[in-house]
Amino acid sequence: MHAGEAEIDEALVLRLVAAQFPQWAGLGVEEIPSSGTVNAMFRLGDSLTVRLPRIEGGVSDIEKEFEWLPRFAPLLPVAIPSPVGMGKPGEGYPWPWSVQRWIEGSIAVAGAVEDPAGLAEDLASFVRAFRAVDLPGGPPAYRGGPLELEDKGTREALVQLEGWIDTETALAAWESALAAAPAAEAVWVHGDLMPSNLLTAGGRLTAVLDFATAGLGDPACDLIPAWNLLPASARPAFREALAVDDATWIRSRGRALSMALIQLPYYRETNKGIAANAQHVIDEVLADYQRGIAACTAECSRGRRP
Template structure:
């Protein structure tokens, strides 16, 4: 995979070895291996057997590193599955300009849409995680990255639909997006993860074992975490997920709209540079439009 962003930093395994040796001598000499990932903001490297190094690719990801370092230890005891645990905060260096982090390695396979072994069981696992997240009452929570009113995404979503003319059914996409905009807003904000993409969900024997990447987490529309209904779960498991989260019609419609908006924006941006994200975006669009037509 080549560079995804015009302002992306130069990152490779040799750089990671040098940064670790200089700032964390207790881990110097451990083998470094790039982790294949469809992540768009951070580069990931495995360090030895038990650690992961996470480096922002772009300046926009810098605040996420410090945010996770502050919040993940507070969130972890409140959630039913493992989450990323930071163990070191790296400093900017002469050859790399931003903070970076070292986290505990978590075993598991990345979830893949269309390859879910236990769809209803996984839906229940995801719902358990989301319910626990919504119950969190930690003070001074940050705003969720995608948790504000859907109207804030309207211009970007419509621009993406124009770019996809001839690629997707843009008429149905506009109708589905319009239905989400017309849905009643949430009565209250809750803690949401905000980025439950398949690549952020780790599975063991088809069941959820861990959730990673909390850069977008914070207080926002609870419908943000309904997105796995379209980006991962098959249609047969959606009713179980919806029922477990007690999503009313308005929330379900907003969640579907949020899934669609993300995918519409991702597909034209990443279709030549990140095949994993582009493939999932196309999957989401297909699933949402079929669901809307039905």
């Protein structure tokens, strides 16, 4: 998927574990199929997970999670990863890696949500609790700054997607997000609430994974499940549960769109899972934007402001 990606397989993981964590040397190793783009994941025995950066840019993620996950865990309403070991470079692998507790659950899938209302409620509960975290020294969230910082990459992606999607409507939706009022304050955000980072059971949220992008930033960052996972029918409940104002909602739609526009051309040949979700997000955002335009036109034709 990336230039400079490390070669990682089950044999490497077995060697690393045997050399550095002999207490787990006899456990089986099995790669975990994932649409994740930065880390490779392997199940170790029945109760552990090994997480290895694919690229050098993921090294700081391992160290960040090792520091912050134990501090977040007692403050959140669902399970999150629990680090139990920090590995070192070795056996030909060049970077630190980690061992975490295994968490049972099924990866959430857009278009196959069993309990949309329940999942919307659970997601809102997690987001609300994470915003309320009061831990000092938090880093800036990876995607938590002003939307203008994403403008160049978003427009470049739109050029690559000419003939692939409705780029004219996508640009209009993006510019509506840029025009929205900025965040009044930074709060704790996960920053990457993609379906692949959400575990469910019986349609309800049971765990949130991958806190590499977490930090202080725009609260709109954690509203992206409204577009990448929840059906349109469940969005109002999600928004209402978090008391989201118009500007924040429009920024969240823009953030979800920007991520998807950048992901689609980059991953459409190398990561079918990410590419499929990116296309889903684009379709959902453009449909929502067009519904808004239609509603505005109808209201204005009646002589009322939307």
